[in-house]
Amino acid sequence: MANRIQQLYDTLLAHFGPQHWWPGDTPFEVMIGAVLTQNTNWLNVSRALDNLKAQGLLSFERLESLPVESLAENIRPSGYYNQKAKRLKGLLAAIRADSGDLETFFAQDPATLRDKLLQVKGIGPETADSILLYAAEKQAFVVDAYTHRILCRHNLIAEESDYHEIQEVFVEALPAEIATYNEYHALLVRLGKDYCKKTNPLCKTCPLADF
């Protein structure tokens, strides 16, 4: 199993090259993007982030003081904008109450940080791990729908495997390196959206055709 997981990584990396994740200038931007990208394609998240940037609103203080209605309007392209605006507000409030600032919040040990993130309404395991890995640069393997689908289709996991089980597969197989976790998830997303699609997957030309 571990060998297959490593082989999968090597094959993807050889084919696609490094993905340079996460796109974003600051940990704060990455964290906001992690919430906005829930069930939404990245292009639309970029539009939402660009709206905020264009008005200089993409900072902890500015978003905190921005009325939730204005925030919703700015992030409209990312979908679920009312819900996400509330959740972002809740996340900022939780961080402010817990630590005062983002750097202090992120300085906590990963397990504590994950628990605290999961207590915020709107942050589930995938978003928590995304924030942990890509914003706080902690060692957290991110599992998403692509990960599940790709591993299922290659008979590496059962269809009904849950988030934690799938995560364990990677944790057990891979070296404990943030850089590897970062690259691997990014590569799985790349494969998932370009080849291993939900409908009409491109199996004929898939980089994993031999795998």
Place this chain on the structure above:
DNA sequence: ATCCGGTTCT
């Protein structure tokens, strides 16, 4: 029409 780098509520 269907799909996105989900999560919460019933």
Place this chain on the structure above:
DNA sequence: AGAACTGGAT
């Protein structure tokens, strides 16, 4: 398990 949240691209 199913519904709700939701806009934009393909």
